[in-house]
Amino acid sequence: MILVQNLRKTYRIKAEELPVLDVPSFHVEQGEQVAIIGPSGSGKSTLLHLIGGVLSADSGQLLVNGQDLTKMNERERDHFRSTQIGYIFQDFHLIPSLTAEENVRLVLPKGDAQTQKKLLQEWFGRVGLEKRRTHRPTELSRGEQQRVAMIRSLINQPRLVLADEPTGSLDWETAQQMMSLMLTLCREENLTLLCVTHDLPLAKQFPRIVQIGEINQTMHASRKEVAIR
Ligand SMILES: Nc1ncnc2c1ncn2[C@@H]1O[C@H](COP(=O)(O)OP(=O)(O)OP(=O)(O)O)[C@@H](O)[C@H]1O
Numbered sequence: 673m674i675l676v677q678n679l680r681k682t683y684r685i686k687a688e689e690l691p692v693l694d695v696p697s698f699h700v701e702q703g704e705q706v707a708i709i710g711p712s713g714s715g716k717s718t719l720l721h722l723i724g725g726v727l728s729a730d731s732g733q734l735l736v737n738g739q740d741l742t743k744m745n746e747r748e749r750d751h752f753r754s755t756q757i758g759y760i761f762q763d764f765h766l767i768p769s770l771t772a773e774e775n776v777r778l779v780l781p782k783g784d785a786q787t788q789k790k791l792l793q794e795w796f797g798r799v800g801l802e803k804r805r806t807h808r809p810t811e812l813s814r815g816e817q818q819r820v821a822m823i824r825s826l827i828n829q830p831r832l833v834l835a836d837e838p839t840g841s842l843d844w845e846t847a848q849q850m851m852s853l854m855l856t857l858c859r860e861e862n863l864t865l866l867c868v869t870h871d872l873p874l875a876k877q878f879p880r881i882v883q884i885g886e887i888n889q890t891m892h893a894s895r896k897e898v899a900i901r
Pocket residue numbers: 683684685690692710711712713714715716717718719870
């Protein structure tokens with residue numbers, strides 16, 4: 673599903689070079705749910721952006737769904753991302769002038785109206801928002817907004833879901849509920865999930881934790897870990 677070997681990324685600002693990521697080896701199976709933890713600036717988001725085809729690597733191998741992203745040009749990576757990746761962000765990225773349902777409808781492929789209606793009913797029901805479908809984002813709580821964003825990212829069943837600090841702007845209790853909901857939905861749909869978080873207690877909800885950057889003692893207490901740098 674995901675195979676990374678000797679992957680390197682350096683940012684360049686004018687003449688200055690800033691190496692931010694060096695991943696010797698990293699492997700994720702189809703349907704796995706992996707939390708990526710590490711201190712601020714350790715390259716978690718950069719790794720996610722490389723795997724999602726937003727950024728290109730400087731060297732190394734990066735295979736996702738059997739496709740070699742290091743050999744793709746920008747256009748091919750755009751196509752890869754729009755057809756195979758579901759992104760969940762910290763800031764939801766909902767369109768304020770549209771209702772919750774209209775925000776999700778935007779990503780649905782053209783099709784039979786009845787089938788679409790049923791699908792939307794089903795997904796809004798699954799996240800407990802049946803009665804909020806006609807609300808605009810400003811008329812929803814932050815947790816509700818994230819649930820709408822989750823439906824939008826998952827409804828087309830992308831092969832790979834990438835979540836970048838999806839609970840970062842939520843209070844602790846809501847964050848726990850959101851993480852648990854995201855894990856349940858991905859498990860039910862057999863979607864592969866990679867989730868960046870700096871929050872170890874939230875990461876511990878995942879069956880597997882991968883750590884990048886400095887190792888700290890608290891992190892060692894987790895169930896399953898692989899240090900990749
Ligand atoms: N476009 C860019 N140009 C130059 N440097 C960048 C760029 N994006 C990120 N960086 C630098 O690369 C490093 C890794 O950034 P990244 O966002 O991947 O870290 P992170 O682990 O996700 O951090 P955080 O937990 O704070 O979000 C940081 O030091 C950051 O300053």
